[in-house]
Amino acid sequence: AKPQDxxxxxxxxxxxxxxxxxxxxxxxxxxxxxxxxxxxxxxDPLARPRKEVPEEERDEWDLRMAVHAxxxxxxxxxxxxxLRAIDRLExxxxxxxxxxxDNGASAEYLDTWPDPRRGHKPGSITGTAESxxxxxxxxxxxxxxxxxxxxxxxxEGGIATPLIAYWPKGITARGALTDQVAHLIDFMPTxxxxxxxxxxxxxxxxxxxxxxxxxxxxxxxxxTMGHRTLAWEHEGNRAIRVGDWKLVARYQDHWEMYNLxxxxxxxxDLAEKHPQKVAAMAAKWQAWADRIGVLPWKDLPASDxxxxxxxxxx
Numbered sequence: 001a002k003p004q005d006x007x008x009x010x011x012x013x014x015x016x017x018x019x020x021x022x023x024x025x026x027x028x029x030x031x032x033x034x035x036x037x038x039x040x041x042x043x044d045p046l047a048r049p050r051k052e053v054p055e056e057e058r059d060e061w062d063l064r065m066a067v068h069a070x071x072x073x074x075x076x077x078x079x080x081x082x083l084r085a086i087d088r089l090e091x092x093x094x095x096x097x098x099x100x101x102d103n104g105a106s107a108e109y110l111d112t113w114p115d116p117r118r119g120h121k122p123g124s125i126t127g128t129a130e131s132x133x134x135x136x137x138x139x140x141x142x143x144x145x146x147x148x149x150x151x152x153x154x155x156e157g158g159i160a161t162p163l164i165a166y167w168p169k170g171i172t173a174r175g176a177l178t179d180q181v182a183h184l185i186d187f188m189p190t191x192x193x194x195x196x197x198x199x200x201x202x203x204x205x206x207x208x209x210x211x212x213x214x215x216x217x218x219x220x221x222x223x224t225m226g227h228r229t230l231a232w233e234h235e236g237n238r239a240i241r242v243g244d245w246k247l248v249a250r251y252q253d254h255w256e257m258y259n260l261x262x263x264x265x266x267x268x269d270l271a272e273k274h275p276q277k278v279a280a281m282a283a284k285w286q287a288w289a290d291r292i293g294v295l296p297w298k299d300l301p302a303s304d305x306x307x308x309x310x311x312x313x314x
Contacts (some may be wrong), residue, residue: 001127005070006063013065014058016050017142018043020065024145034264040146041157044107060126065139096167096194096220098187104151104158105143109136121244140153146265154232154239155248155266160259165220170194172222180225181241185213193217212292231288232282236297240285247271247281252295255282 013020023039043049053061079099087302088093110132113119124130140150147157163182165171166296192199193215201208218225227243236251255278257271269280288294297303 001067001070001074003127005073006127006219009066009069011047011062011066011286012069013062016053016058016139017047017051018059020142021145024142028146031205034146038146038264039267041148041267044106044137044148044150051159051244063126064133064135065142067108067133068135068139068143070127092168094167096165096170096190098190099164100184101161101165102151102152103161105140107135107137107140107150109134110174137274148266152235152237153250154234154237156260156264158234158237159232159239165216178219179266180219181230182216182219183213183230185211185268186216187213189213189215190217190220221272223274229284229288231285233289233294237305238289240281240288242281242284245277245281247278247285249261257281 021040021043025034028034029036029038031103077245083092083097086095086097110119113121120132121130126133137150144150144157147155147160149155150159166172187209188199190213192211194217199208199211200258214225216225229240229242231240232238237249239246239248241247241260244259246258246260246266247255248258248266249255255271256266257267257274258266258268259270260266
């Protein structure tokens with residue numbers, strides 16, 4: 001984040017994460033990203049209410065979010081430079097551009113000083129080269145509005161990301177929103193279909209695994225991909241989505257179940273109401289995990305790196 005960019009955002013976040021969350025959620029609804037009856041997931045229990053944040057800390061919290069906003073601003077400027085380069089090639093009309101964010105803002109807090117790789121130097125100013133501050137749980141909660149949880153977890157706050165697709169010559173419904181469910185694994189099949197290339201079965205004498213995703217070309221053309229099954233595992237956290245139904249669990253915790261069509265923000269756990277569905281989807285997740293080679297997190301050397309539900313520090 002450049003100092004001049006940080007300065008543009010100073011003071012905008014003095015109201016705190018609760019106000020920012022509500023403001024963002026209202027705008028998201030106005031833009032049509034969520035239905036009017038959609039509920040925002042309650043504040044993370046580890047994020048302090050605004051009234052509990054001492055006045056002397058509020059300027060620092062404002063600075064952290066200003067630096068974060070300036071980083072996004074700087075990245076956006078970089079995207080503009082890429083687009084101008086495409087314009088110089090006179091290729092804008094027939095270039096497919098896919099843009100998505102990383103998965104979930106992080107709630108972690110790093111306190112490993114004097115290790116300079118991951119530690120914040122005491123007394124250094126947030127945003128400078130000597131600092132290593134994080135958003136921490138309150139601002140991460142706001143950055144993931146309106147979802148629950150954060151990076152690492154596979155609830156929607158840890159895996160849902162927006163995608164912008166831009167291609168003047170190829171996209172049928174320009175400027176439209178779609179709620180089709182896609183995944184990063186779909187990028188490879190999309191590119192292969194558009195350039196008319198078959199993915200090889202072997203390379204340099206090695207047999208290759210087939211791409212797991214589906215082409216997004218039908219969506220770009222204004223059609224649908226239909227219901228699909230997607231599964232996740234990260235640091236022992238696991239989930240599977242079958243159509244609108246999602247089964248999700250934290251590491252060494254029980255399965256939760258949500259209907260994302262009716263409950264996009266995972267507010268109402270339906271696992272107890274649908275035990276047979278839970279069992280069937282859990283079996284699907286296990287079959288997927290066995291097929292692709294998921295290893296039990298507890299058996300891996302870094303398994304003690306997993307934050308608990310009560311403590312986000314890594």
